[in-house]
Amino acid sequence: MTFGExxxxxxxxxxVGSLAVQIAVARGARVIGTASERNHEFLRSLGADPVTYGDGLAARVRELAPEGIDAAVDFVGGGVVDVSQELLKDRGRVASIADGEVKAKGGHMVWVRPDTADLTALGTLADAGKLTVPVASAFPLSEAADAFRESMTGRTRGKIVLDVS
Ligand SMILES: NC(=O)c1ccc[n+]([C@@H]2O[C@H](COP(=O)([O-])OP(=O)(O)OC[C@H]3O[C@@H](n4cnc5c(N)ncnc54)[C@H](OP(=O)(O)O)[C@@H]3O)[C@@H](O)[C@H]2O)c1
Structure with missing residues (x-):
């Protein structure tokens, strides 16, 4: 995405989403982010305009962006690619890490992979104070099962840390 989109x-x-928001904001994009209401203030603090997910999402996004959206990223699955395509000026500018159907719909599937250049760019953003890693909770390695259980709730804000030191 580019400046002003x-x-x-x-x-x-x-x-994943809390980092994506910050990266997009740092690149000069206007970001609309979906979350439940308890996370709206958190999204504002990251620089995004929050919107509640669920039925009626497309209409709520249209209120914020009557002209439509330039790009969409899906970090949850469950059909939000379709909602995105209703709103996109170009239906191909949607990427997902959680919906195996996205490619068949003309979008892009993304798999995380280690990449030195990308990690360096993230480090530069962090050094500049433009990227922080919100930590939902931290667990010692001996409590990895509890960390996993928490991750499975699908309700955490930011990352869960497993301390292996
Ligand atoms: N393809 C890959 O390489 C790759 C890599 C990493 C992760 N993944 C997958 O990507 C997904 C996201 O990973 P993650 O680590 O970011 O997950 P996560 O931290 O567990 O996501 C939790 C967040 O999801 C939000 N949420 C739950 N249901 C939602 C909905 N229907 N609409 C919008 N937001 C919703 C929650 O917000 P509220 O509490 O406000 O509801 C919560 O903040 C997971 O399915 C994961 O398996 C894929």
Missing amino acids: TVLVHAAAGG
């Missing part, structure tokens, strides 16, 4: 981030308060 509007991007819709689904599951914007989660571990």
Whole structure:
């Protein structure tokens, strides 16, 4: 995405979404992020305009962006690719990490992979104070099962840390 574009981030308060919001904001995008109401203030603090997910999402996003959106990223699955395509100026500008159907719909599936250049760019943003990692909770390695259980709730804000020191 480029400066001045509007991007819709689904599951914007989660571990992946909270970083995506900050990266898009740092690149000069206007970000609309979906979350439940308890996370709206958190999304504002990251620089996004929050919107509640669920039935009627497309209409709520249209209120914020009557002209439509330029790009969308899906970090939750469950059909939000379709909602995104209703709103996109270009239906192909949707990427998902959680919906195996996205490619068949003309969008992009993304799999996380280690990449030195990308990690360096993230480090530069962090050094500049433009990227922080919100931590939902931290567990010692001996409580990894509890960390996993918490991750499975789908309700965490930011990352869960497993301390292996
Ligand atoms: N393809 C890959 O390489 C890759 C890599 C990493 C993760 N993943 C997958 O990507 C997904 C996201 O990972 P994550 O670590 O960011 O998850 P996460 O941190 O567990 O996500 C939790 C967040 O999701 C939000 N949420 C739950 N249901 C939602 C909905 N229907 N609409 C919008 N937001 C919703 C919650 O917000 P509220 O509490 O406000 O509801 C919460 O903040 C997971 O399915 C994960 O398995 C894929």
